Amino acid sequence: MVNISETEARYTSGVYAKRPLAMVRGKGAHLWDDAGKEYIDCVGGQGAANVGHANPVVAEAIAEQARTLISLTEIFYNDKRAAMEEKLVAISPNHANRVFLCNSGAEAIEGAIKFSRYATGRTGIVAMMRSFHGRTMGALSATWNPKYREPFMPLVPDFSFTPYDNLDKAREAITDNTAGVLVEVVQGEGGVHPGSREFLLGLQEICRERGVMLIVDEVQTGFARTGKMFASEHYGLEADFVAVAKSIAGGMPMGAVLIGERVKKLEPMIHGSTFGGNPLACAAGVAAIGFIEKENLAGRAAELGAYMKGRLQRIESPMIREVRGMGLMIGVELKQKVTPYLHALMDRGVLALPAGLNVLRLLPPLVIEKSDLDIVADQIEHVLNHSAE
């Protein structure tokens, strides 16, 4: 029998810190490894699996579209793309009236950065400390962690950072050359930190006063994760650009920039992508968003998220500093490094993520059963109290 892990370990680029598991099948919030062992999945494709693994509605849409038309560049119109664009505009939290379709979160951020510069004729981008926006050169230039940035200096000029949730400092950081302010509604990789209403709406007001584009990164928070279709809706935040990806298309690679009405007309040729808006991803996206709406996954995330946060907050462990989050985007900040606990959980059939060095992050598919969340909470309690090695 082919050893999957050995083969991959030999040929993979090396840029990923791999766990010693080969996953071969998924259903809902469960994954199975090549030995047939079952896991409860709170990694959720790093947030790309909101509708659940192997979602039958999405699988059917992909199969049908694969037999009809897979690739078609945006120089032609297409039925599935038209439907996807119409849907994204209809659900956009910022009254968007146009959409740029692409293939990943980083690419959505790149698009929003370019469009901000184009729309304002300025060059500066103000991003937040603790931010994560992706690993391509523009998105990386707006990503805070020096570990990701330093090997690749020099990055794109005119990016600066200001502390998250500090409106006075943000006001000072914005200059007459600022094209855009880029912010996550809930900082994900940075440790699961929801922004305050005063900060986010205050930023929006300053941006409007100063003619600056507000770019909201909903790559991780979008598509019902936080208990609303978009986290912006919790605040009434209406950005000029909303960058989305991850769960946009049921796990198919796709990203989008939802473009608000304050943004001037974007002219042909200023941007583009061969695979952007391909009919296969669009068909998957229409099916996935339809499923999120029909099954009210936002309501489910709100309800189960509150339940799970309560369960985690009741864990008695000297190891826990704080439990925080929004909907089913939950962070458990520990007083120690999180990695040993993630491994202990994995051995006990639960997959979870880190966020920084000491936050345990849960991003389960939103179809997860309450009984599975109970098991996850029990296992977290167990490993925190029994295995610090």
Ligand SMILES: Cc1ncc(COP(=O)(O)O)c(C=O)c1O
């Ligand atoms: C908030 C946020 N923005 C952007 C990205 C980058 O997305 P991608 O990995 O699809 O390029 C991520 C990925 O984790 C993210 O969490």
